Amino acid sequence: MTTPLRVGAVNYLNTKPLIERLTDFAPNIDLTLDLPSRLADRLAAGELDVGLIPVVEFFRGGNYSFVPNVAIGSRGPVLSVTLFSKVPWEQIRSVSLDEGSRTSAALTRIILQKRYGVRPTFEQLPIDAGADDLATDAVLLIGDRAMRACLPGYRFAYDLGEEWTAWTGLPMVFAVWAVRGGVELGAAETAFHRAKEYGLANAGLIAQREAPALDLDPGYCRRYMTNIIRYDLGPTELAGLRKYRELAEELGLVAPAPRHPHAGRAQ
Numbered sequence: 001m002t003t004p005l006r007v008g009a010v011n012y013l014n015t016k017p018l019i020e021r022l023t024d025f026a027p028n029i030d031l032t033l034d035l036p037s038r039l040a041d042r043l044a045a046g047e048l049d050v051g052l053i054p055v056v057e058f059f060r061g062g063n064y065s066f067v068p069n070v071a072i073g074s075r076g077p078v079l080s081v082t083l084f085s086k087v088p089w090e091q092i093r094s095v096s097l098d099e100g101s102r103t104s105a106a107l108t109r110i111i112l113q114k115r116y117g118v119r120p121t122f123e124q125l126p127i128d129a130g131a132d133d134l135a136t137d138a139v140l141l142i143g144d145r146a147m148r149a150c151l152p153g154y155r156f157a158y159d160l161g162e163e164w165t166a167w168t169g170l171p172m173v174f175a176v177w178a179v180r181g182g183v184e185l186g187a188a189e190t191a192f193h194r195a196k197e198y199g200l201a202n203a204g205l206i207a208q209r210e211a212p213a214l215d216l217d218p219g220y221c222r223r224y225m226t227n228i229i230r231y232d233l234g235p236t237e238l239a240g241l242r243k244y245r246e247l248a249e250e251l252g253l254v255a256p257a258p259r260h261p262h263a264g265r266a267q
């Protein structure tokens with residue numbers, strides 16, 4: 001009997017291609033779905049062995065590794081990470097942050113402070129709370145609810161993937177399959193790659209199946225998964241990841257990476 005591998009994935013449309021038939025490819029995987037922020041907390045608490053967690057939490061984790069070449073990212077607009085704002089960037093003084101997010105919550109702080117020179121106050125927006133009528137100047141939404149949100153009371157709808165790439169020229173990586181230190185993936189590692197390949201080859205079918213429950217157009221869901229979200233973690237995505245880490249470190253959002261005394265900065 002193989003020991004079960006406790007795997008947690010995000011319950012958003014963008015994740016479906018990564019988990020399609022995952023448990024068929026590795027029957028020892030025990031898969032649960034949750035918010036990205038909660039997956040990160042559960043992985044840190046040792047309740048999961050592998051989690052599709054926000055990259056900022058990957059950096060905070062210390063002893064994690066990741067499944068190579070799999071990610072949730074974008075290059076340019078991402079369509080599902082939006083800062084709705086009543087005022088332009090420079091005038092934002094208060095922000096509500098989606099409870100499900102950690103990467104984009106930190107990204108919001110980074111862009112506000114490093115790109116626009118402002119340091120607003122932040123509060124958390126509970127996952128079930130409506131966002132139409134908040135007292136804060138801006139509200140960050142991610143995932144499926146960001147894709148559906150219209151929020152006519154907010155003058156601006158800033159796409160943070162688009163902002164990031166326009167600013168840095170690099171892709172943005174939001175989440176990776178993080179593996180807790182000491183966990184051996186064994187044959188399951190192949191399953192993560194097979195599931196991704198299978199899921200991406202069947203993005204049209206996934207879109208058709210998932211769209212009604214999301215109350216979204218199937219063609220829109222298909223193009224989101226096929227043309228907008230980037231599931232690879234290649235050299236340019238890794239460069240984007242390093243840039244994000246560097247900025248997050250500068251703001252004290254993650255602890256500085258331990259560096260070999262004689263080695264140059266990994267770049």
Ligand SMILES: C=C(O[C@@H]1C=C(C(=O)O)C=C[C@H]1O)C(=O)O
Nearest residue numbers: 036054080101102103104143174
């Ligand atoms: C692009 C997205 O990436 C998500 C954003 C995350 C975050 O902000 O912490 C975490 C996981 C990703 O699934 C999205 O879901 O909209």
